[in-house]
Amino acid sequence: MQIKQSEIKDLTAVITLTLEPADYQEEVNKQLKQVRQKAQIPGFRPGMVPVGLVKKMYGKGILADVLNKLVGENLQKHIEDNKLAILGDPLPSENSPKIDLDNEDTFTFAFDIAVAPEFDAKLTAKNKLTEYEIEVTDEMVDNQVKSYCERFGEYTQAEEVAEGDIVKGLCKEVGGEIVKENAILNPQYMKQKTQAKKFFGAKKGDVITFNPAKAYEHETEISSMLGITKEQAAELKSDFTFEIQEITRHTAAKIDGELFAKVYSADAPKDEKEFRARVKAEIVANMAEDSKYKFGLDAKEAIMKKMEKIEFPVDFLKRWVLTTNEKMTAEEVEKDFPKMLEELKWHLAKDQLMKEYNVDVQKEDVEAYAKEVARMQFMQYGLMHIDDQYLTNYANEMLKQENQLRGIVERVAENKIYEALKGVAKIEKKSISHADFGKLFS
Numbered sequence: 001m002q003i004k005q006s007e008i009k010d011l012t013a014v015i016t017l018t019l020e021p022a023d024y025q026e027e028v029n030k031q032l033k034q035v036r037q038k039a040q041i042p043g044f045r046p047g048m049v050p051v052g053l054v055k056k057m058y059g060k061g062i063l064a065d066v067l068n069k070l071v072g073e074n075l076q077k078h079i080e081d082n083k084l085a086i087l088g089d090p091l092p093s094e095n096s097p098k099i100d101l102d103n104e105d106t107f108t109f110a111f112d113i114a115v116a117p118e119f120d121a122k123l124t125a126k127n128k129l130t131e132y133e134i135e136v137t138d139e140m141v142d143n144q145v146k147s148y149c150e151r152f153g154e155y156t157q158a159e160e161v162a163e164g165d166i167v168k169g170l171c172k173e174v175g176g177e178i179v180k181e182n183a184i185l186n187p188q189y190m191k192q193k194t195q196a197k198k199f200f201g202a203k204k205g206d207v208i209t210f211n212p213a214k215a216y217e218h219e220t221e222i223s224s225m226l227g228i229t230k231e232q233a234a235e236l237k238s239d240f241t242f243e244i245q246e247i248t249r250h251t252a253a254k255i256d257g258e259l260f261a262k263v264y265s266a267d268a269p270k271d272e273k274e275f276r277a278r279v280k281a282e283i284v285a286n287m288a289e290d291s292k293y294k295f296g297l298d299a300k301e302a303i304m305k306k307m308e309k310i311e312f313p314v315d316f317l318k319r320w321v322l323t324t325n326e327k328m329t330a331e332e333v334e335k336d337f338p339k340m341l342e343e344l345k346w347h348l349a350k351d352q353l354m355k356e357y358n359v360d361v362q363k364e365d366v367e368a369y370a371k372e373v374a375r376m377q378f379m380q381y382g383l384m385h386i387d388d389q390y391l392t393n394y395a396n397e398m399l400k401q402e403n404q405l406r407g408i409v410e411r412v413a414e415n416k417i418y419e420a421l422k423g424v425a426k427i428e429k430k431s432i433s434h435a436d437f438g439k440l441f442s
Helices: 021-038 051-081 138-151 193-197 219-226 230-235 257-267 272-305 314-324 330-356 363-380 388-399 402-421 434-439
Strands: 002-005 012-019 107-114 128-134 154-157 166-173 179-185 207-210 240-251 426-432
Touching: 002 051, 012 051, 021 051, 051 107, 107 314, 128 272, 128 434, 138 257, 138 272, 179 219, 219 230, 257 272, 272 330, 272 402, 272 434, 314 330, 330 402, 363 388, 363 402, 388 402, 426 434
Parallel strands: 128 426
Antiparallel strands: 002 012, 012 107, 154 240, 166 179, 166 240, 207 240
16 A cells, blocks of 8 residues: 655645555455355355355445545554644545546545644743732621521511512402402512502502502513513503402521521531631632632633634635534634634643643542532522532533533643643732622623
């Protein structure tokens, strides 16, 4: 077999493979023999089918399979032996000679390849990065304590409507047909305060006349309260009566041992001082994660800046994307290509930096990060302290999903790169208020 590669020009080259009978005939004969032994052809006993008939029926297909396998294996071996950092996959050359399996015995295959450009994504002491320490104030602790008190408070039935109460009752259209049983509203959220005041101070059994169109700003709120469509709500102008049947009030929990136990379960603080200290420690930990996230964004930006002026074989890459994504049109590739190119740059930079800093992603790293992702997800729903075993089980289920696993592995690798950069770039530590830190993302 002959393999030739053209000179790399504009980051592309052509690899040509020429196969002669000596390269493939032995394997073709071997497979023909195997087929002959197993072929079930009417009029012939197994293993007694004439070789010529087997070759006529199966020869071309077997030859094509053998050629494809040999070309694939030797093309890959050439790439590996020559340490070619190719982008995408080799593509059949548009000027490749036509293959005639019926009339030829020497076959030439040509493939276009693209190679990665030379670049240096490594940061140095000339690169300045800021590591922020977000200040945790007493007000932030107060707000979190208040949040816990609200979350672990209780709902009770009241006799008289006060601000914040939820009112339930029978709502009827005056002079109309709309009737809604068990209608629910909260006067506090009415846009027109004169409508809300009609409810404050009212008691069970009282009948209030109000106008939903005046009370609420959006038809969605009226639609939800009365059980009608948004279109009906948009046209509604009528007054309604509301017979109060239930008044539900939420009372915040007291700051005491019962609250501590609800928040922290068995490992509850002994007193309010210890409770507030624990709350502050949690906020500090969360702010540290936010700071770490910001550092990663800044580090990635610095790395990508070093990749800005690097040229890529754009035409080949577009062709490769179009070839390997049957559902994409040329217009879609053109539209999405800038984003694809940025992702490719980051992928190449990340690979280089992982080698430079000896970044190794272990199973334990992935599992620990998956648990952290799970913890953050639960926190979004107000679930602050999830049992460790439950978190572990949830994280393991996440890792069974290929897309989630791949994403988590990438995040772990990136975080390790960012951590390694702290020993390379010039790091400025800066204390900052939570409000000012938020402005950095504007």
